[in-house]
Amino acid sequence: MSKQSDIGVEIAGIRMKNPVMVASGTFGYGPEYADLVDINGLGAIVVKGICLEACEGNDVPRMIEVRGGLINAIGLQGPGVDGFVESYMPFLRQFDTPVIVNIWGRDEEEYEEVAARFDDAEGIAGLELNISCPNVKSGGIAFGTDLKMAADLIGRVRKRTSLPLIPKLAPNVPQVGLFAKAAEEAGADALSLINTLPAMVIDIETRRPVLANRVGGLSGPAIHPVAVKQVWEAAQAVSIPVIGMGGIETAEDALEFIIAGAAAVAVGTANFTDPGTVVRVIDGIAAYLQRHDLASVSELVGSIRE
Amino acid sequence: MSKQSDIGVEIAGIRMKNPVMVASGTFGYGPEYADLVDINGLGAIVVKGICLEACEGNDVPRMIEVRGGLINAIGLQGPGVDGFVESYMPFLRQFDTPVIVNIWGRDEEEYEEVAARFDDAEGIAGLELNISCPNVKSGGIAFGTDLKMAADLIGRVRKRTSLPLIPKLAPNVPQVGLFAKAAEEAGADALSLINTLPAMVIDIETRRPVLANRVGGLSGPAIHPVAVKQVWEAAQAVSIPVIGMGGIETAEDALEFIIAGAAAVAVGTANFTDPGTVVRVIDGIAAYLQRHDLASVSELVGSIRE
Amino acid sequence: MQIEKATVKTHDLVGGDYRELVLTAPVTAKAAVPGQFVHLRVPRLDGSVLRRPFSIYRARDDRLSILYKTVGRGTRAMETIAVGDTVDMIGPLGNGFPLDAMGENPALVAGGYGVAPLSFLAGEVDVRGTVFIGGATARDILCVGDFESLGWTVRITTEDGSLGEKGLVTAALDAWVATQQGTPPVYYACGPDGMLRAVGQRAVAAGHTAWLSLDKHMGCGVGACLACVQKIRGADGSVAWKRVCKDGPIFEASVIEWDA
Amino acid sequence: MQIEKATVKTHDLVGGDYRELVLTAPVTAKAAVPGQFVHLRVPRLDGSVLRRPFSIYRARDDRLSILYKTVGRGTRAMETIAVGDTVDMIGPLGNGFPLDAMGENPALVAGGYGVAPLSFLAGEVDVRGTVFIGGATARDILCVGDFESLGWTVRITTEDGSLGEKGLVTAALDAWVATQQGTPPVYYACGPDGMLRAVGQRAVAAGHTAWLSLDKHMGCGVGACLACVQKIRGADGSVAWKRVCKDGPIFEASVIEWDA
Ligand SMILES: Cc1cc2nc3c(=O)[nH]c(=O)nc-3n(C[C@H](O)[C@H](O)[C@H](O)COP(=O)(O)OP(=O)(O)OC[C@H]3O[C@@H](n4cnc5c(N)ncnc54)[C@H](O)[C@@H]3O)c2cc1C
Ligand SMILES: Cc1cc2nc3c(=O)[nH]c(=O)nc-3n(C[C@H](O)[C@H](O)[C@H](O)COP(=O)(O)OP(=O)(O)OC[C@H]3O[C@@H](n4cnc5c(N)ncnc54)[C@H](O)[C@@H]3O)c2cc1C
Ligand SMILES: Cc1cc2nc3c(=O)[nH]c(=O)nc-3n(C[C@H](O)[C@H](O)[C@H](O)COP(=O)(O)O)c2cc1C
């Protein structure tokens, strides 16, 4: 047995105690889960998507369980930049855990403006640029599925922030490697994927879509093998780090992402199922490294044998 | 209670006793399930993908179960046109059930040639043009995810066959409506979707992909809400009929597709789980029509209320 | 709130299609107040990612129980929970009913499993009042004995007349309100949306206070996912989404902005 | 083949981690021959789309049983199958062992649950011979009594020496073969891939016949999906994929083209 393995990682200059983050939108802004999860134990906390002003989000119903996952169409309800900084940053600054803010805008200008505004905010470790939300009419996924729009947007935001910039790619494209490469060239410091898969449920009695927004995003174990494939492709295409997510419930699920090329991972839906997931995943990764005599996570990243 | 509803449908000129087909690759060429399923009871039978000559397919392992579904990378093993016609058509001609042949090629010429060859074969009701298989290096999904290539290919094949032509679209594109529309304009008589979603599983102990082909296609209940969304978008974009599939296990699953716009549906993976699925789905659709006082399936097709 | 692994003590049908699941859950039981709920992970429900919320029916010493009706996949799987099994739950969650604003003339209005939190409430206060229990048939009328043994007056209505008065619970309520001369009633209601709206509208029109326990589909149960929101009017008149799991599930009728 | 809804008669641990599931399944039991298998739908395994294949261990009158070891999700869920439950299975499937080619000196070679079909076989033929049962430890050695009571000679090997000879089953086999002067042995083997290959190689080298029951991950189980294929050499020397579920699971060693 080797000496204790080091499970710390550094992503885009952000130093994390371990490679397991919580995914945007599944952990609120921090306080919500603080009774149940030790925030100091997280690799990083990624907060729910923030745009410029407070945003209402979609009508209800916003969520429905399906086989192997859930579909959500929250629609990026949020307090806006100032609301977030005032209401939540004092709480988040108490912890020794990097805070990554997931940001979005209705158009390029709003994206730029939001990013710029966070440059002055204290205690923010990085920005996750959500160009892949299936639940908003403008912004979101429209940017993430058009190669040129995605690259332009990332380039523009890059100029407006000195924080590490982590575009979150859309999963529903045939060649995600092209998007990964374009993002890297446009100045991304890391990439994050996958966001939810566009999906829909119809109530056969009323013949109406179950979600008020009609379409939502599928998350949870159902999407895990799709996510592993997309992360594998993206990681091969770039030299910046990739953060893998989608359906992680166990350390094994997380390790697949790491072996496929992810330098860190994020737990989303499983926080709802079992708030103890993140701790279980961290412990499981540590145990795996020990068992396989690996000194650090980096020895495992992208170590897939083909 | 109304008089008995009519569950017959006509798709691309193909008259079916009911709107429930079996999906390509999940029912072999007919004889395999004949002891367990009454072939005369099927809406149509779609056989496993056929190319010009006999084809070996991929190495093993070819299939793995995952949460909510399975991933396959069979790689289109098959007997080729002549092999299929000689070995299986005599069997299939015994039944009063339309036979739809799923075809593919390694390049445009092979697609054209395969289609042309079936024009003379007796007893074939239509061709499903597989431009979305994730499991072959050339051919397949490369055509299905490039708008221009897809349209070209469909146009070329159209010229070589007088049989109803049913392109099977790839699911992993952001705007499937564009592909649907392009296929219609290129001469498609109907559309079929979705094929499996590209996916991957890694064995964390060996650090190798579990499937010999590395990547495979995800099918089963996990993909159902993604499929409903894609069928809904495709059906809105075209006036030709759409055949919906992906994760159907119950009549309710099938009815979602029909309400979303599918004129018929196909059961795939669930044939493995329970060969009785097709009959259950047919009976369930009939019961639903009765209960809702609908005289025919067509009254339900695309009747989604938004 | 806590995650507690509770042990099943008993699990029995208590009438109609309703079951009571009694758990040893000392931490949650101790902290619970009427109107709060637990978010339960249904054992052996593979492929299910969401917990299921249930009002706390009883909480005393180290025991906590819920009363549930089988309506879908999750509750169907719950039927197979056996004595001795471990059930993972998060709780207690939500705000609970405000008990100090109860006044002298409380009216509890329950539909279906809505009796559960109201029965808990009835035993936690000193005042006694009237309980209206409505349901489709006699099989949906539960907990009558709970209330009566505590000294509450029970009025039953069923839509088919198989027990109590025939009709909706609101008709019985209207008749009763017409007879109330003294202290204005304060309502505590839990049940289906339609019933809550009807009770709320009456209360608002009459200038009475009504505490309604809302029932929304939930994701996290702790305020993080924003799935369970309801439009609520603030003090300044502005309307904003509030989280039923965290800011509720109990809201005063006059601030609830119902969908059209 | 048929889909049969079988009723569970008994379900008990039979040694080590192995359980025997005894079913009332008259149609399948009647049709079954040794070496065939059933494709079982594991009850209450939500989210699982594939059945699990198990060799038929016993088939007599209306009873059919399988012997299984818990190795993963599906078999773990099978442990909860209770007497009286209904189990949905497709069977009998596959070709079965060729019994008429057995000769006078059969050698059965079993690893782990591989004893199941061989025990079935041992009771269906008139000739008697030798059975080699190998396993990691004594806990993996099953059915010894079955064979002995039928009059077969049993030779046991365990890798840790906790029962029988210490070592691999093939070492015992080699020693035995060296003593065989008369009729050449015909092998019937079922067990892990490595064991099957080793037995097959020996047989081919010696010019003996060996019937090997292959174990491949399966989808449909009936020949439709092409998931379970094995490279097999045809009479003309050409190599082609054959379906283990339909064309097998039993193939003669000399036609099997093993992976490099
Ligand atoms: C605060 C609160 C307290 C509740 N207390 C009780 C109680 O004491 N007893 C009781 O029997 N029921 C109670 N319910 C309703 C209970 O949560 C649902 O009946 C249950 O979730 C249905 O689960 P299912 O899997 O059987 O149904 P399915 O329809 O299969 O569930 C699918 C999804 O919809 C959700 N869902 C379905 N129906 C409801 C509903 N009526 N309310 C909320 N979510 C729903 C499920 O939680 C799940 O996420 C309460 C709900 C809330 C919000
Ligand atoms: C013809 C045949 C006969 C068999 N007879 C027996 C028997 O008599 N007793 C017994 O205990 N086992 C037998 N097996 C193996 C048995 O099918 C597997 O142990 C079982 O499927 C494992 O399922 P799981 O869900 O517990 O494992 P998991 O690993 O969770 O299963 C995941 C997937 O892999 C497949 N799988 C996993 N291991 C195997 C394996 N060794 N062989 C084939 N598929 C596998 C499963 O079927 C499933 O599709 C037989 C296999 C075959 C092909
Ligand atoms: C309820 C919910 C809300 C989400 N909100 C956001 C969001 O605001 N911004 C974002 O980039 N992703 C959002 N996501 C996507 C997740 O961050 C994650 O990418 C996705 O859910 C896949 O991971 P999972 O399968 O582990 O949940 C949300 C997901 C869920 C389930």
Ligand SMILES: Cc1cc2nc3c(=O)[nH]c(=O)nc-3n(C[C@H](O)[C@H](O)[C@H](O)COP(=O)(O)O)c2cc1C
């Ligand atoms: C084992 C297997 C083999 C398949 N082979 C083919 C094929 O040859 N051609 C094709 O167009 N689709 C093929 N498919 C895709 C199915 O026809 C269907 O589109 C897909 O599985 C989604 O439906 P399902 O979720 O009901 O299985 C195959 C699917 C499976 C599971």
Ligand code: FES
């Ligand atoms: S259920 Fe997640 S915020 Fe209420």
Ligand code: FES
């Ligand atoms: S398991 Fe489907 S062909 Fe053998």
